[in-house]
Every structure is written in C-alpha cells, then in structure tokens.
Amino acid sequence: MTASKRTRIGVAAGRLAGALSRTLTRGQGATISGRVINKIAPNALEELADGQRVTLVSATNGKTTTTRFLATALTTAGRTVTTNSTGANLTSGIAPTLAGAPGPGDAVLEVDERVLPRVIDPLAAELLVLGNLSRDQLDRYGEVHAVSESWRTTMQSHPGVAVIANASDPHVVWAAMPGKVTWVALGLGWRSDAATCPECGALLTWSTDRFDCPKCGFAQPATDTVLDGDTLVLDGTRIPLDLALPGRWNLANAALAVTAAAHLGVDPTQAAESLKSVTSVAGRYMHVPLGDGRSARVLLAKNPAGWTEVLRFLHRRDTAVVIAVNARVADGKDPSWLWDVPYELLRGHENAAAGDRRLDVAVRLRYAEVDHEIERDPVAAARELDGDEVHIVASYTQFSALYRKYGGGA
Amino acid sequence: MTAVRDSAVRIGLIYPELLGTYGDRGNAIVLVQRTRWRGIPAELVEVDAGEPIPDSLDVYIFGGGEDDPMEMAGAGMRESKANIERAHTNGAVVLAVCGGYQLIGNRYIAADGEILEGIGLVDVETRAGSPRLIGELVAAPSDDVNWGEFGPPRALTGFENHGGRTSLGAGVAPLGRVLAGGGNGDGTKTEGVLAERIIGTYLHGPVLARNAELADRIIAWVAGSIPPLEATLEQSLRADRLDAAMVRGVHKWWRDRMLARG
Numbered sequence: 001m002t003a004s005k006r007t008r009i010g011v012a013a014g015r016l017a018g019a020l021s022r023t024l025t026r027g028q029g030a031t032i033s034g035r036v037i038n039k040i041a042p043n044a045l046e047e048l049a050d051g052q053r054v055t056l057v058s059a060t061n062g063k064t065t066t067t068r069f070l071a072t073a074l075t076t077a078g079r080t081v082t083t084n085s086t087g088a089n090l091t092s093g094i095a096p097t098l099a100g101a102p103g104p105g106d107a108v109l110e111v112d113e114r115v116l117p118r119v120i121d122p123l124a125a126e127l128l129v130l131g132n133l134s135r136d137q138l139d140r141y142g143e144v145h146a147v148s149e150s151w152r153t154t155m156q157s158h159p160g161v162a163v164i165a166n167a168s169d170p171h172v173v174w175a176a177m178p179g180k181v182t183w184v185a186l187g188l189g190w191r192s193d194a195a196t197c198p199e200c201g202a203l204l205t206w207s208t209d210r211f212d213c214p215k216c217g218f219a220q221p222a223t224d225t226v227l228d229g230d231t232l233v234l235d236g237t238r239i240p241l242d243l244a245l246p247g248r249w250n251l252a253n254a255a256l257a258v259t260a261a262a263h264l265g266v267d268p269t270q271a272a273e274s275l276k277s278v279t280s281v282a283g284r285y286m287h288v289p290l291g292d293g294r295s296a297r298v299l300l301a302k303n304p305a306g307w308t309e310v311l312r313f314l315h316r317r318d319t320a321v322v323i324a325v326n327a328r329v330a331d332g333k334d335p336s337w338l339w340d341v342p343y344e345l346l347r348g349h350e351n352a353a354a355g356d357r358r359l360d361v362a363v364r365l366r367y368a369e370v371d372h373e374i375e376r377d378p379v380a381a382a383r384e385l386d387g388d389e390v391h392i393v394a395s396y397t398q399f400s401a402l403y404r405k406y407g408g409g410a
Numbered sequence: 411m412t413a414v415r416d417s418a419v420r421i422g423l424i425y426p427e428l429l430g431t432y433g434d435r436g437n438a439i440v441l442v443q444r445t446r447w448r449g450i451p452a453e454l455v456e457v458d459a460g461e462p463i464p465d466s467l468d469v470y471i472f473g474g475g476e477d478d479p480m481e482m483a484g485a486g487m488r489e490s491k492a493n494i495e496r497a498h499t500n501g502a503v504v505l506a507v508c509g510g511y512q513l514i515g516n517r518y519i520a521a522d523g524e525i526l527e528g529i530g531l532v533d534v535e536t537r538a539g540s541p542r543l544i545g546e547l548v549a550a551p552s553d554d555v556n557w558g559e560f561g562p563p564r565a566l567t568g569f570e571n572h573g574g575r576t577s578l579g580a581g582v583a584p585l586g587r588v589l590a591g592g593g594n595g596d597g598t599k600t601e602g603v604l605a606e607r608i609i610g611t612y613l614h615g616p617v618l619a620r621n622a623e624l625a626d627r628i629i630a631w632v633a634g635s636i637p638p639l640e641a642t643l644e645q646s647l648r649a650d651r652l653d654a655a656m657v658r659g660v661h662k663w664w665r666d667r668m669l670a671r672g
Binding site: 192334336339340364368369 | 430431436440443476477478482544569571614616619643644646
C-alpha cells in the first residue's frame with residue numbers, strides 16, 4: 001500500500017485529533033479523527049482501501065457482531081484482516097481503521113445503513129453482507145422505507161457486487177434483489193415495520209416461515225441456505241453454530257458471517273467453529289462488577305426490534321433486569337418505541353428503570369404492570385436488585401458510557 | 411361516580427400495523443389500563459388492515475405511519491367512513507395522531523401535488539411542508555367548551571416528527587396553542603384540532619402516556635363521571651419533559667452535541 005503524502009498527513013492529523021478527543025472529552029475518537037482525515041485528504045478512502053479486498057456489513061441490528069464474527073473466521077483461517085472493531089461505522093470512522101491496516105488482505109468493515117451507498121465506490125467493495133432493516137432513530141434517519149430504497153438504488157448501479165442477504169426481511173430482500181445475491185433464510189423476526197409490500201404497497205401476507213405479496217408476486221426468495229435452530233444449512237451441508245454469545249439474534253449474525261466467510265474461500269465448518277472464541281463484542285455481553293460479589297451482563301438494545309429479541313431471551317431466565325434508556329442524538333430523541341416492546345414479559349422479574357429517560361421507562365412498566373425500581377445510574381440500579389443473575393439492557397449512549405467505564409473501551 | 415355501563419369500554423386500535431410507527435399502541439394501552447384501574451371493564455380491540463372498521467367501538471385510535479401504509483390506511487378509513495361517523499354521532503371518541511390526524515381531515519396534499527383524501531371528520535387540510543418538524547412539542551390546551559365537565563387539561567407535552575402543515579377551517583378550534591415546537595406548522599402557532607369528542611394532534615410520546623389528564627378526559631367522555639386516579643409517576647414524566655422543552659435554540663443544539671459524543 002502506497003499512500004500519498006497528503007493521505008499520510010491527513011491520517012496523522014486525524015490521529016492527533018482522535019487522541020485529543022479521547023483526552024479532552026473521553027469520546028472514542030474515531031469519528032473526529034476520520035473527519036479531519038476526510039478534510040485534508042478527500043481521496044483517502046480510495047488510497048487506503050487499495051490492496052484490500054473489502055467486505056461491507058450493514059443492518060439496523062447486529063452489524064457490529066456480524067463484522068466481528070466474519071473477521072474472526074477470516075483471521076482464524078490465517079488471513080490478514082483489517083476491521084473496525086470499535087464500531088465506528090461512519091465514513092469518517094472507516095479511514096482511520098484502514099490507515100491502521102497491517103498490510104494488504106481482507107478488510108471487513110461495519111458500515112452504517114445510511115452510509116453504505118456513499119462508501120461502496122471509494123472502497124471498491126467486493127462483497128456486501130446485509131442483515132435486517134427496522135425502525136431506528138426515526139427523528140434522525142427517517143422511516144425504514146427510505147433506507148431500503150437507497151440500498152436498492154445502490155444495488156441497481158452495482159450489479160456486479162456480490163451480496164449475502166437475509167431472505168426473511170422484506171425490506172432487505174427488496175433492496176438486494178437487483179444485485180448478485182446469495183440469500184440466507186434467517187427466519188422471521190420483527191415484522192412490524194414491514195406491513196406493506198415495498199414494491200407495490202399492498203398488504204403482505206405472512207405465514208410461519210415466509211412472506212408473500214398477493215398482488216404483485218414479491219415474495220421471500222427461495223434459497224438452500226437456511227438457519228435451522230442452531231444449525232446453518234449451507235447448500236445442503238449442516239453446520240452447527242456453537243456460540244459463546246447468547247440469543248437467537250446472534251445465531252442469525254453467525255449464519256450471515258459463516259455464509260460470507262464461505263464466499264471468501266474459508267471452510268464454513270472451520271469458520272463456524274472459530275466463532276466460539278468470541279465472548280464479547282466491543283462491550284456487548286461484557287460483565288460489570290457490582291461490588292457485592294455479583295456482576296451484571298450488559299446487552300445493547302437500540303430499538304423495538306432489538307428489544308423484542310432481547311426480551312424473548314430474558315423472560316425465560318431467572319434474571320433481574322435493568323432497563324437503561326437515554327434519548328440523546330445517537331439514541332434517537334424519541335423513545336416512544338418503548339410502547340412497541342412487550343415489557344409485559346418481565347412480570348415476575350426484579351426490574352429497574354435507569355438512564356436519562358427512566359421516567360418514560362417507568363411509566364411504560366407501570367402500564368405493563370411490571371414492578372420496578374427507579375434509579376438513574378444503571379450499575380447502582382443493578383446493585384439494588386436481588387438475584388444471582390443481573391442483566392443491564394442499555395440504549396446506545398448508556399451502553400457506550402458503561403463500555404468506557406468498565407469495558408476498557410477507548 | 412362510575413357511570414353504569416352494561417358492557418366493557420371498547421378501545422379500538424385501528425390498523426396498528428399501518429398506523430403504529432411511533433409507539434401509537436401506547437395510547438390504547440393507557441386508555442385500557444386507566445379505565446380498568448377505576449374498576450370499569452375495558453377491552454382492547456385491534457382492527458387489522460384490510461378489515462372494515464366497525465361502528466361498535468367506544469374509542470377510535472388512529473396513529474401515524476409511513477407513506478405507503480398511510481395511503482392504504484386512508485383507503486380503509488374512507489370505506490368505513492359511515493361507520494366511524496355513526497359511532498361518533500352515538501357517543502364514540504376519536505383520537506387521531508400525526509398521520510391519523512391528517513386522515514381524519516379533508517385531505518393531505520403531498521409534495522408532488524398528489525392528493526390523499528381523508529374522511530372529513532374535522533374541517534382541516536394538510537399540505538406537505540419543509541422542513542420536517544422534529545422535537546419536543548408543548549401546547550397550552552384551548553379553553554373550549556368541548557373539554558366537558560373537567561375543563562381543559564394542563565399544558566400537553568409530546569414529541570413531534572412530521573412534515574405536515576395543517577390549517578384549520580373557519581370556526582374550528584385547535585387542541586391548543588404552541589408553547590414550544592411546531593405543531594400545526596401553518597404559521598398560526600396552533601397545535602392539533604379539538605371538536606366534540608374528537609382530538610387530532612401531532613403529539614407523540616405517546617401523548618396519553620405523557621399526559622394522563624388528557625387520557626382521563628377521553629375516558630370521561632366515554633364512561634361519564636369517573637373517580638380520580640393516582641398519576642404521580644405520569645406527572646413526574648410530564649414535568650421532566652416540560653423541563654426538557656424549555657431549553658431551546660443554539661444552546662440546546664450545543665448541549666445535545668456534547669451529550670451525544672462518542
């Protein structure tokens with residue numbers, strides 16, 4: 001890789017800005033650092049991606065974990081891998097990641113859903129991994145259909161780029177259809193944001209395992225690659241997914257990652273085995289000590305789709321639950337989605353409402369007839385709850401604060 | 411004193427899969443619970459998209475939705491217009507939020523001039539406008555006869571997220587006067603619409619979760635005199651949101667940027 005002087009200066013200045021940001025504001029620094037780079041060297045992404053085979057991973061939920069899974073599979077297979085492990089997934093976060101590349105090889109980059117169309121060309125991406133689309137931060141990003149439309153336009157102008165995509169999500173299917181797609185049927189999950197057909201606007205019909213549009217024929221695409229419980233069926237071969245990370249949603253992340261690894265030439269069974277080594281992803285699933293011999297496990301849930309998956313997991317366990325919600329810019333400033341989440345599932349658990357918006361959470365829990373404490377600090381709240389097992393489920397900025405404080409996050 | 415009813419109060423959540431983008435289900439949950447907690451039976455009735463809207467409900471809740479779903483909801487509402495009107499004439503309440511508010515009006519005129527006909531339950535008309543109005547919204551309720559025996563509730567808080575510019579017909583009362591935020595956005599500093607047992611509003615939150623006094627007025631419209639119900643937690647939330655809406659402009663922008671770092 002031969003970066004120009006301009007790019008090298010840009011990257012150096014960006015790193016300095018990042019270090020200042022970390023020192024002065026305790027931010028993670030990647031975003032400001034990338035902004036400086038882009039300002040000084042607008043062609044930095046092209047230059048820095050030179051020599052890298054670039055895979056982009058995007059979704060509303062699960063992109064950081066899917067990226068980590070894929071990077072782990074490739075690294076275990078002996079590849080040289082560059083990846084944005086801090087989750088800095090904006091244009092400005094990708095440059096410093098690539099600038100730190102150990103050499104030519106595979107770049108596995110998580111990218112924000114709205115940024116994907118802008119970086120596909122400068123990075124000359126060869127593979128896209130597309131997970132799911134649901135409502136998230138409506139005040140900032142607008143409604144779901146706009147995102148899938150921008151992806152679809154990108155696919156139409158890049159018919160040669162390979163895509164691994166979730167066949168069970170109507171928005172993703174509609175977006176990816178024009179591309180060269182390997183479909184993975186991950187099973188139906190959150191469907192509340194996909195009532196109508198993205199193609200013609202008619203009501204979609206849903207059965208237990210597929211969706212169809214009765215009017216225009218838009219439907220779940222047929223595929224031989226299917227997530228069946230905790231087994232990935234990949235072109236007829238059954239590959240067990242034995243993960244250290246909890247929840248059905250991580251099996252879906254793993255299925256996408258293993259399919260992508262196979263596309264990139266890694267033996268899928270070995271790829272699947274390597275995922276066992278992933279125990280925490282940029283602070284997700286880390287344990288925070290409570291100071292009384294117990295610890296709380298931290299989960300990130302940013303939107304109703306993510307929350308609904310997390311609750312399905314928690315309500316079967318004997319665990320206390322702290323619901324820590326902020327509504328700052330990076331969370332989305334409107335937490336009305338709390339009312340689309342079936343918190344009724346937490347009846348009978350020890351619970352607490354925490355975060356800036358603990359009163360919104362508490363009112364929601366009151367109407368769900370779920371007992372709860374109210375305490376701003378999520379760790380203090382966890383300490384107040386009885387039980388051997390405690391989970392803190394945190395919105396994005398609540399989670400980031402915990403990661404910085406307890407997770408060794410930069 | 412609780413009115414004597416021979417059946418449960420039927421709270422209708424209309425087309426939740428089409429008109430439910432902003433937690434609108436919460437308004438139905440709040441009404442059902444605050445009715446039940448007073449010892450009055452209540453049931454939640456969901457009317458699925460594609461189904462006719464019956465005339466047998468006590469409350470009709472229309473929420474907000476994305477463009478395609480809103481068009482489809484509008485078509486269903488027009489087909490069931492006679493049922494909704496009959497129910498309302500016979501004493502039912504209509505609560506319509508955001509897209510639903512636009513659809514109970516005469517029409518919605520999109521940016522490209524395309525017209526989405528409403529059901530004309532209230533004399534309002536909405537045009538798509540720019541910029542989108544996003545943020546905390548506070549309104550002082552109109553002092554209007556339509557509130558009934560309790561009089562107007564105290565200041566209403568919510569979160570707005572819409573591109574609508576809604577103008578009220580002559581003699582039509584707004585829900586309130588805007589203290590912070592955009593509201594109807596047509597330059598009149600008004601928010602929403604208030605008619606006899608009809609509320610149209612841009613307040614999300616959901617609005618009844620943030621404003622228990624408004625929820626209780628709707629319940630009283632349906633169930634008659636109702637006993638008071640403790641709402642300490644709801645009032646704390648309302649106070650918290652009123653505080654948040656006070657800080658505005660550049661100062662607020664800067665503060666939010668600082669809070670959102672990382």
